[in-house]
Amino acid sequence: MKKLFCIIMIGLFLVTNVSYSLAVPPDFSGGVNNEFDYEEVVFISGEPVVVTGSGKNVSIKTTSKTDKITTVYKVTLEGVDSNGKPVELSRNITYETALYPHEDKGQTTSQTTVKKFKEQIEVDKNRYKLEDYQFSKSDIIDNRPASDYHAGSFKARKTYSINKDEGKVVIDITGNTIGYHNFWGSTEKQQIEQIIDWSGPNITNNQGVVDISSVDSQTRSLIYTPHTPNLTSFEHAHTRTTNRDMYSEYSYNLPLVSGKALRGNIDLTQEFLPRIERMVVPKFRDIGGHWAEEDIQKLYALDIFEGVPAFFVPDAPMTRIDFIRAVVKGAQIRISEPPKSSRTSRGKNTETAIFRDIPVTHPDYSFVKEGVNRGITSGVSADLFMPQSPLTRAQAITIVIKALGWETRAPSPGFATPFVDDADIPNWAKDSIYVAWNTGLVSGDASNRINPNQPISRAEASALVIKFLYYLEKELQQDHFISNVL
Numbered sequence: 001m002k003k004l005f006c007i008i009m010i011g012l013f014l015v016t017n018v019s020y021s022l023a024v025p026p027d028f029s030g031g032v033n034n035e036f037d038y039e040e041v042v043f044i045s046g047e048p049v050v051v052t053g054s055g056k057n058v059s060i061k062t063t064s065k066t067d068k069i070t071t072v073y074k075v076t077l078e079g080v081d082s083n084g085k086p087v088e089l090s091r092n093i094t095y096e097t098a099l100y101p102h103e104d105k106g107q108t109t110s111q112t113t114v115k116k117f118k119e120q121i122e123v124d125k126n127r128y129k130l131e132d133y134q135f136s137k138s139d140i141i142d143n144r145p146a147s148d149y150h151a152g153s154f155k156a157r158k159t160y161s162i163n164k165d166e167g168k169v170v171i172d173i174t175g176n177t178i179g180y181h182n183f184w185g186s187t188e189k190q191q192i193e194q195i196i197d198w199s200g201p202n203i204t205n206n207q208g209v210v211d212i213s214s215v216d217s218q219t220r221s222l223i224y225t226p227h228t229p230n231l232t233s234f235e236h237a238h239t240r241t242t243n244r245d246m247y248s249e250y251s252y253n254l255p256l257v258s259g260k261a262l263r264g265n266i267d268l269t270q271e272f273l274p275r276i277e278r279m280v281v282p283k284f285r286d287i288g289g290h291w292a293e294e295d296i297q298k299l300y301a302l303d304i305f306e307g308v309p310a311f312f313v314p315d316a317p318m319t320r321i322d323f324i325r326a327v328v329k330g331a332q333i334r335i336s337e338p339p340k341s342s343r344t345s346r347g348k349n350t351e352t353a354i355f356r357d358i359p360v361t362h363p364d365y366s367f368v369k370e371g372v373n374r375g376i377t378s379g380v381s382a383d384l385f386m387p388q389s390p391l392t393r394a395q396a397i398t399i400v401i402k403a404l405g406w407e408t409r410a411p412s413p414g415f416a417t418p419f420v421d422d423a424d425i426p427n428w429a430k431d432s433i434y435v436a437w438n439t440g441l442v443s444g445d446a447s448n449r450i451n452p453n454q455p456i457s458r459a460e461a462s463a464l465v466i467k468f469l470y471y472l473e474k475e476l477q478q479d480h481f482i483s484n485v486l
Contacts, residue, residue, distance in 0.1 A: 032246035051077035144405030146331035147182035167200020183332030292459035314459035321387035390455035
């Protein structure tokens with residue numbers, strides 16, 4: 001049987017930093033799915049009916065070109081109404097999305113329309129045929145280094161005939177979407193209003209309203225797994241678990257089309273089977289009992305921080321190059337390939353290095369280059385990066401905030417942070433430190449000092465990167481779950 005293909009979010013397929021299945025509710029009717037099953041609620045007969053399909057009866061496919069995305073929905077769904085009568089829905093709709101990159105602004109806009117449509121719903125002996133479908137959707141995607149953010153609006157009108165000439169049903173649809181995606185998590189929330197008008201010789205009291213709230217969310221998490229045997233080479237390990245689920249709530253107020261007024265709510269939920277990945281095992285001898293032991297172990301398991309076989313040296317200063325590598329690798333920011341013009345016929349990279357103290361042959365050159373190109377970090381001068389120099393706390397916090405794309409979220413100039421050493425914060429770091437404090441990423445020490453110009457230790461840097469990844473995984477999801485997009 002065919003697997004259910006998850007739709008790639010319209011407008012984001014070609015500009016994403018990471019390559020994995022994005023969390024996006026299918027179509028624009030509140031439907032939910034997992035790898036195999038699909039379900040939604042239809043109201044066209046004047047009462048809510050849950051219809052479902054699976055396997056070969058459901059297919060959602062996306063293809064893309066340089067500036068265009070095409071998404072095709074083919075579904076055959078079945079259900080029963082309140083009288084036990086069969087309900088059947090068949091749908092074949094093609095959406096086409098045109099992409100408009102604005103590279104100088106780091107953003108992409110898109111416009112989506114319906115290219116083809118065919119839909120028919122049969123309820124007992126009544127046949128509702130989709131005669132016309134008008135649809136217009138526009139999105140804005142802010143392409144940030146570690147996480148893309150997007151928002152969209154759409155308007156649509158579906159016109160159905162009732163048994164060819166016995167009347168018609170017009171559904172006016174207004175909707176908004178909001179969401180984000182990164183390697184550690186992605187969420188899209190749709191808020192949709194349907195105003196349904198029935199008309200015909202035997203139909204009165206003919207308008208109903210359906211409000212739909214749909215959320216599709218995916219997260220990756222590191223889970224600690226202890227090992228109970230004593231005679232083994234390691235005491236514990238981590239697994240990376242990917243979870244995804246969809247949820248829709250329908251709230252409806254329907255007229256007397258079915259002979260009685262109907263009001264109520266229907267919830268639909270589908271979950272995907274979690275994906276489990278075992279991670280490498282850290283074996284450092286100098287972190288046992290250290291306050292940052294757990295954070296260091298997680299980052300080593302993710303192959304983010306490196307160390308000699310037995311020692312991590314947690315209290316040594318974090319170097320500039322180690323930290324930028326940790327942020328880029330931790331967020332899984334895609335590394336750009338060198339242009340073809342900078343390669344010889346044998347594939348050797350001949351591009352000119354950004355800084356004279358990091359040659360293109362350096363194993364971490366690509367991470368520094370990506371950090372500079374994406375505006376996450378910069379050199380200490382025009383031609384020096386000083387990769388092995390200690391990183392200050394102000395520099396580390398600024399890198400993380402820029403990776404999140406939050407550097408413009410500080411108040412208007414003239415504000416002060418709550419730290420007692422606010423006057424010591426460099427002007428270039430004040431916005432980032434304020435935002436990091438305001439979002440809970442950092443706090444002061446026991447004396448409420450941020451110590452911006454002191455070197456950050458490898459342990460402190462580990463804790464900061466873990467908080468950064470936690471925001472990508474959990475905090476953005478929570479923020480989008482509680483947001484009201486209308």
